[in-house]
Amino acid sequence: MIEIQDIHKKFGDNEVLKGISSVFKPGVNNLIIGGSGSGKTTLLKCIVGLHEPSEGDVLFNGENFTDMGFEQRVPIRTHIGMLFQNSALFDSMTVEENIMFPLNLFTSQSKAEKRDRANFCLERVNLAGKNKLFPSELSGGMKKRVGIARAISMQPKYLFVDEPNSGLDPVTSILIDDLISELTVEYNMTTVVVTHDMNSVMGIGDHILFLHQGKKWWEGSNKEIAHTDNKELNEFVFASRFMRAAKAKL
Amino acid sequence: MIQSLGRYILLLRLSFRKPEKFQVYWAEVMREMVSAGIGSLGIIMIISVFIGAAVTIQTAFQLISPLIPKSVVGGITRDSMVLEFSPTISSLVLAGRIGSSMASQIGTMRVTEQIDALEIMGVNAPGYLISPKVIAGVTMFPLLVIVSILLGFAGGYIACFSSSEVTTHDFMVGLSDGFNPVIITVCMVKAVIFGFIITTICSYQGFYTKGGALEVGQSATRGVVYSCVMILMFDLIISRLFL
Incomplete structure (x- = not known):
């Protein structure tokens, strides 16, 4: 609350x-x-x-x-998870790296666990398989969904x-x-x-x-x-x- | 002016806080080192060869007295390259290449809310974005300057080889004659300090960008201009202190 x-x-x-x-x-x-x-x-x-x-x-x-x-x-x-107006995805990272970024910094999970979590989050926002794309390759709606996936990655x-x-x-x-x-x-x-x-x-x-x-x-x-x-x-x-x-x- | 200096110092303090996870920061440092070091090698190689050759030709042109041995040209080229051209001119060029890129990268992250996203996640944004750049700057600049010196000598050698005024033998003798190691110390001190100046000033300009694309460009320009002025100012200060 x-x-x-x-x-x-x-x-x-x-x-x-x-x-x-x-x-x-x-x-x-x-x-x-x-x-x-x-x-x-x-x-x-x-x-x-x-x-x-x-x-x-x-x-x-x-x-x-x-x-x-x-x-x-x-x-x-x-x-806290946040979705910004312009999604604010990190341009230099792929979709998967964007989602794994907070996990890399704040968890001690193994790489496989982080990748599983990223895949789960991507599936949850109906973007399964888009792991290797860069933000510049995504439409506005897809960017928002990746933003949501990143926001929920840390539950x-x-x-x-x-x-x-x-x-x-x-x-x-x-x-x-x-x-x-x-x-x-x-x-x-x-x-x-x-x-x-x-x-x-x-x-x-x-x-x-x-x-x-x-x-x-x-x-x-x-x-x-x-x-x-x-x-x-x-x-x-x-x-x-x-x-x-x-x-x-x- | 004083307010900006205060904000600059505070930003530096924030930049060197304990990292959230060393491994992630280390990867960033490596990436920045490759970008600043390997990425700048080409331009440094080109300008150093030309500067070395030009300095040699101009020195030979001015030393027309039969009383002065021709090997002096090598000595003057060496001291000019080590003390001034390699650290200072290279840094001015690198301010344009690396500094503008850093300022615009961080500035774009600011106006597209990527820095806000880092802060929301609990990441120390200045630390994550600026400290790897500063570390890369202060470690890679001396290496680039060493490459620049060696290629400057090579440029001088080529200039001697292609003209009849000074022989390559005289040039090589001049390079080693009367060598004072303090010039290498001065050169390395300059390289480290210039690396720090460029990376911190340009990162500062980028970090406090407000507005949109136009302001990002203005931040990059400001970063390069302020860096160049500070490089020349510290060039004088270091020379005065060490020589």
């Missing part, structure tokens, strides 16, 4: 996050949504420690991550995903969403997904945090989101013609 308490983040005079608190539970898909510039990615980076919050705390299973130094964070970090307790569907076609987006959702349940992970894709929201949004102007504007599930009277949230949710048409039919 991850708990964020009154997170503020300032860049100079610009306050991007203004006191956000929430609890992200394991085994469910926690989504952070909001328009561009609402602070979603900044919040995610504060949670994983890529940004230090100006104020507030992030607790991983009750342990205050914000107060920890680099060395103290390492044991928690080895339980993490926490999975963070930044804009999983950006640049992907709707069919591939659904595949990625479903994969994230299945893995969340399978590993009982605390999954936090940053997105502005309404397909993801409606498809896998078990717990949704809507940010607006750096504040928590609304919190609920995908079952509640279409029936809320929150003006800004409605504007966001029904911004697309597809969603407006769907609402009109309801």
Whole structure:
């Protein structure tokens, strides 16, 4: 479980996050949504420690991550998997080497065991046999899936995903969403997904945090989101013609 | 300026923290050594032969007095190559070749979030990315400089062979006459320090890249320019201290 308490983040005079608190539970898909510039990615980076919050705390299973130094964070970090917006695969390594990279650094497994784990992860994301390809030889959707395979290689307790569907076609987006959702349940992970894709929201949004102007504007599930009277949230949710048409039919 | 210096020192401190797994770092060191050493051999060989030949011809051209023995040309070529041309000119060329590549590699990793990915995994990113490059730099640069010196002498020999002003025998006599071993010490000190300067400055520029492709290019350019300025500055300092 991850708990964020009154997170503020300032860049100079610009306050991007203004006191956000929430609890992200394991085994469910926690989504952070909001328009561009609402602070979603900044919040995610504060949670994983890529940004230090100006104020507030992030607790991983009750342990205050914000107060920890680099060395103290390492044991928690080895339980974190993250899929980046552009996948962030290491260009100089093959698919297999990318997946085995955290295993090489943080486990004492034999080469055969690491290779077995890499193969298992690749099979899990339907990319069996692509071990020797380089990231430059993969499509956008395949890169995302390799990113997921690398993220789950250490069997993490926490999975963070930044804009999983950006640049992907709707069919591939659904595949990625479903994969994230299945893995969340399978590993009982605390999954936090940053997105502005309404397909993801409606498809896998078990717990949704809507940010607006750096504040928590609304919190609920995908079952509640279409029936809320929150003006800004409605504007966001029904911004697309597809969603407006769907609402009109309801 | 002071802020940048502080960040540079802090980055170096982070770079030399205890590695997560020595074996993985060692593999990176070997890879960087091959890239910096073997990869730079071609350019070093070409420039060294030409510089050696040019220095020999120009020295012979200026020593037209019948009172000065022709073997002096060999001695001047030797000292010029060992003290200045091989360590300094080679390092300036290597700053362009290796330094820009390091800055752009690390800069690209920064803007494509690969460094963030390392940090999320709990990897000490400066240590994993920078320390192997620095180790490769300070070990391979002296070796490249030795190769450069030898090929510079070969260039001088070829120049003597192909012209009638200085005989190859005079040149070879001059190379060994009045040899002072301190010039080799100065040369090696320069090579190690220049290797350190290029790898750390270019890695620093790459590591703190912000933005996109344009900024990666700017970081690489800055890395090379700052490295060249620092090389020339330390060239003077080392020469003043040792000679």
